């Protein structure tokens with residue numbers, strides 16, 4: 001029995017949204033209102049990630065005044081620099097930046113900026129890749145990334161381009177070891193909040209503990225359903241979860257296996273159908289069509 005670290009690390013799961021905007025950039029609710037919105041909805045933490053651009057005076061929005069005993073925040077920003085293969089500015093999610101993070105100089109490129117964020121301690125994710133047509137070469141250029149944003153609620157609502165798994169699966173197939181994250185990217189001009197979140201397993205509700213767990217991949221992503229445990233049991237992967245109609249395991253290329261039911265709360269899926277894939281990931285879908293996604297895991301890492 002080899003559990004995935006995300007389900008076996010000390011502590012408990014904390015629910016959070018990693019990507020959100022406020023009136024400090026281009027959204028319509030104040031930082032206090034945004035924090036109250038998530039706090040009142042039962043979230044444990046929030047990263048307010050306003051657009052880090054000159055036109056907004058390079059905000060690292062200070063959400064520290066809105067922390068309570070049961071709700072915390074991580075400082076961060078969505079950072080921008082030229083330019084993707086389609087000639088657009090990069091959108092890079094950086095969670096865990098210092099309040100005095102230096103403004104982006106005009107000559108800094110996206111990959112350089114991502115590396116500077118990571119060096120400053122941030123969890124770095126390639127934001128909404130489908131929304132603006134990132135290629136796999138773009139994805140590979142952001143060498144500092146910890147994750148790809150694989151579900152972005154506002155992109156789903158506004159452009160039907162909320163999915164980032166196509167890019168991440170392609171990067172995994174080329175041997176890159178990155179994680180996934182689901183976020184809202186809420187701007188509050190439409191129904192773009194409470195759609196995608198992460199469940200981070202950490203020893204306490206402390207911003208630094210959450211950030212350490214994020215960078216270690218000790219979390220899963222969801223639109224609502226819960227994942228309770230995932231572990232390797234010989235030539236099978238065993239999963240327990242909130243009631244689902246599909247539980248699936250996906251590997252490299254078309255390698256996949258799944259079971260269907262009405263209210264499945266566990267599964268024992270054989271590894272063999274993945275046909276030697278070095279990695280796998282778990283997805284559950286509930287009766288309302290909502291998904292939960294594990295991070296990718298690698299069999300060589302599980303077996304050490």
Ligand SMILES: [Zn+2]
Nearest residue numbers: 078091127128
């Ligand atoms: Zn963006």
Ligand SMILES: [Zn+2]
Nearest residue numbers: 019021078185
């Ligand atoms: Zn955004």
